Amino acid sequence: MLLRQLECFAILCHELSFTKAAEKLGMTQPTLSYQIKSLEDFVGVPLFDRLGRRIAITEAGAILLKECDTIFGSIQAINRNISELHQLKRGTLTIGTLPGELNMLASRLLLDFHNSHPGIKIKILGSDDALELLLQNDVDLALTVLQNDDDRMIKIPLYQENFYLVVSENHPIAKNKKILFNELKTMPLVMFPNVHQCRKLVDTVCNQQGFILEPIMETSTSDSIISIVKAGAAGAILSKTLFEMYDDKTLRAIKIVSPSLRREVGIVYRKDKFISSAAKSFITSLTSHINELKVNNKEDILN
Numbered sequence: 138m139l140l141r142q143l144e145c146f147a148i149l150c151h152e153l154s155f156t157k158a159a160e161k162l163g164m165t166q167p168t169l170s171y172q173i174k175s176l177e178d179f180v181g182v183p184l185f186d187r188l189g190r191r192i193a194i195t196e197a198g199a200i201l202l203k204e205c206d207t208i209f210g211s212i213q214a215i216n217r218n219i220s221e222l223h224q225l226k227r228g229t230l231t232i233g234t235l236p237g238e239l240n241m242l243a244s245r246l247l248l249d250f251h252n253s254h255p256g257i258k259i260k261i262l263g264s265d266d267a268l269e270l271l272l273q274n275d276v277d278l279a280l281t282v283l284q285n286d287d288d289r290m291i292k293i294p295l296y297q298e299n300f301y302l303v304v305s306e307n308h309p310i311a312k313n314k315k316i317l318f319n320e321l322k323t324m325p326l327v328m329f330p331n332v333h334q335c336r337k338l339v340d341t342v343c344n345q346q347g348f349i350l351e352p353i354m355e356t357s358t359s360d361s362i363i364s365i366v367k368a369g370a371a372g373a374i375l376s377k378t379l380f381e382m383y384d385d386k387t388l389r390a391i392k393i394v395s396p397s398l399r400r401e402v403g404i405v406y407r408k409d410k411f412i413s414s415a416a417k418s419f420i421t422s423l424t425s426h427i428n429e430l431k432v433n434n435k436e437d438i439l440n
Contacts (some may be wrong), residue, residue, distance in 0.1 A: 145172040230258070230415040231279060232419070237335065278405065297379060301375060303389045325353045
């Protein structure tokens with residue numbers, strides 16, 4: 138049974154004339170007759186009584202006509218709901234992020250996004266492996282550190298940024314502008330666990346330099362790290378994004394050099410996944426936000 142056949146049937150029920158119904162449908166009478174005959178063959182009973190030049194709806198036809206109202210109503214609802222998805226009046230948006238600053242960045246932007254599109258249901262899933270969330274189809278897109286190329290993914294670079302040694306204002310080296318990477322091995326440090334992407338970056342450079350950092354404390358939350366640093370118990374290796382998000386005047390950021398620590402952050406989504414209007418709108422909002430930061434700072438926010 139084709140939708141076109143049901144449409145022809147419903148119009149013929151209303152007009153009770155093959156001539157008028159064919160004109161309204163923009164087809165010839167033989168074509169309309171064929172559509173109705175095919176529909177009757179499908180349901181197995183006549184839908185109209187042919188009474189000379191007149192026709193009348195049979196009992197079976199009346200039942201089908203009533204169901205047509207439900208079918209056409211459902212189709213209208215489908216079209217309306219899909220239209221609302223395109224117009225960002227409804228739908229869901231699930232974003233994967235790394236725990237820490239990228240999760241905080243996404244949360245802040247999604248609050249503005251929600252205010253603009255209150256009908257969109259928003260979820261943020263934090264994971265040390267945001268790409269795995271994409272591969273499992275648990276998220277629509279991921280805000281994460283860009284790593285090796287993956288043919289299954291589309292990448293949109295957003296920015297690059299350096300990492301800093303963050304200490305309290307009373308720390309002995311608080312006034313320093315730079316610190317050599319090798320000097321970190323003699324400092325008390327609080328760090329993320331070794332499964333955290335930021336920690337992996339630090340450990341990779343340590344291996345290249347021929348030593349291992351042994352933090353005095355490890356914690357998975359950025360709030361805890363900041364609290365420990367403010368207390369003067371240790372320093373921390375943090376991204377510029379995270380340091381600036383806390384905007385704490387009692388903290389000092391010292392640039393790490395020789396070598397510097399740097400990462401690239403971007404949006405990633407699957408090539409084979411349909412990207413909804415909500416996801417596209419969020420990508421546009423996030424890209425615009427990053428570009429505004431670069432312009433307002435008159436420098437790469439990532440330096």
